[in-house]
Amino acid sequence: MNALVPQIPLLLGLAIPAIVVSGWLGDAEESLRATEPGPKKVAVAAMAEEGYCTPELKQIVRRVAGACGLLDAQGRGCQPADAAKIVQLDAGDFNRLFLPLKARVHIIQFDTRSAELDEAAQRAVNAAWSDRGGASFFFVVARASPDGSKAFNQKLSNSRAQSVLDFLEGQFKDPDIKKRVGLLWLGEEFAQLTADFCGWTRSRAGTECDETQINRSAFIAWIDCNI
């Protein structure tokens, strides 16, 4: 019997680690069975959706996008025949929708009767475009001051919107640009900007600005809404 006494610690030295380790392994097995593989409560990559994306704003963007052939990915170009009909809002409400986008918007200013982007305008378009983030649509809303005929101003605002698009296409050579950019030209007839917009980021910052000058413009911004 005494011969076995020194064996007792050796047996314990074998048994205790074995019991403890098998208990831990059993717990791990149980925990593994109870766990479903895959990410736990992890966000999924998605386009941006900011707080200003009201249903009304999304509706307008969607209508413009639809009219421009963006939603069906045909990229057939933008031909908004009648801005007021597309947006289905009165002019004041239309402009108010864009107020929360102030930090995103660049107002590109043009010379009288001109649709040409000067250097400052080109820099502003570049800056606005490169600040895309997770936005889905690049919105260009061109206007004309009330000088001249309505028909001329409709055509002029169309050219201003188009020159922004042309510049982007020339600059970035991205085949998807047409699918991302929505153009809306309002002429002088709808949603003229008030002089308050002179305080927004504009390509001719520091120059004189009044209600006439601020409407010789294209209002450009990425819209952070998941349309």
Added chain:
Amino acid sequence: MVELDDVPIGPPPTDGPHPSRSRRGGWLVAAALAALVGAFFAGLSTHDFITHLDGQIHAVHCSVMPGDDAIVGQSGCKDAMLSPWSSFFRRSIWGGLPVSVAALAVFAFLAALSIAILLRRNRTRHDTFFLFAGAMLPAVASIIWAVIAATQLGDFCQVCVGMYASSGLLLVLAVVAHVRAEPAGGTPRPWGRWGLWFGEGTAAVAALVVLYLALVPSERKSLAGCGRLVMTEDKKGVLLQMPGEGITPALSVIDPLCPSCRAFDQRLASSGLDAQLNTRILLFPLDSRCNWMVKQSLHPGACALSEAMLCAPEQAKAILDWAFADQERLLTLGAHDPAAIEREVAERFPAVSGCVGTSKAKDRVTSSLRFAVANALPVVTPQLYVDDVRLCDEDTDLGLEYTLNHMLNQRAEAGAMP
């Protein structure tokens, strides 16, 4: 187990314990305690390792002070545990066979052996010699692992240091116990007893290893992967090709300033399995300056580095290696002045000068992020897709070698089928 030695273990020839022998037994008690401390640390390390076998995030004990709280997150202890030197056979067992299991068995055996020798009434230096020889094993192993920690990990796991210290102390105490033990006189060497102890020690280690292998969880749902890429076409050319001759297509989603990405990259390189992958990188900087999906910049400056990599794709690997190597400093720099990272990367890599910070560079980062959106990827880094199948997060650390090896074998088998 039967004592083979024929040395009598009966009562001593004189009444009461031999006074000098009793005093000398104190060194054996101390040796047993040192071995028990070693077993405690080995057990702690084994417990941490086994807890992580479920693939979830758990705390890791990271202090030599018993009773200190375990900590969650990155630490030297976690790095050591996740390193390939913490276990063997990682490609065939999920996580591998932890070294600490063997250490636990050895320390427990040596503690038991010290007590067993203590219980021998007529112990001599023949007995303590075996303890001394046995104590050499953890001491030598500790030296080897300490060198690995210093040269390969660049960090010491405190629980491991506890084991190293216990091993050293045990060896010293075993030597002292041996020197202070009763001389063996002219008695022949007890080869039979030594053989028995050696057999018992080997059996103790083998039994614990076999038990571990028998009970380690083997059914893993995650082996099937966690989702797959749905839009793999890289229309914008934003996926960066990494050098290598592997053939299995892989996509690695990383942020150049993400510490987990760096650790993952190191683990992948250590596994050797990266050589079988034809890896492309999708940049996903967790920096709100360019990534609208994160509200706070977790890694400020990651946008600038991503721009640099996309500006000069042929230097992307070099830029990434530099960012990983200098990550702590760049993270600190980015937190104070993200523009400084732009300047530094342009100075170090002239090819990106004049490109970083431009609208074109920003547009390419946005396109990279939109690739993630098109595939509805989780907002997390790192991610690895092998043949478009996503390696589950729970398989990117301890189980990386096993799971990746499994995926590569499956692909090879599928390719070999007629």
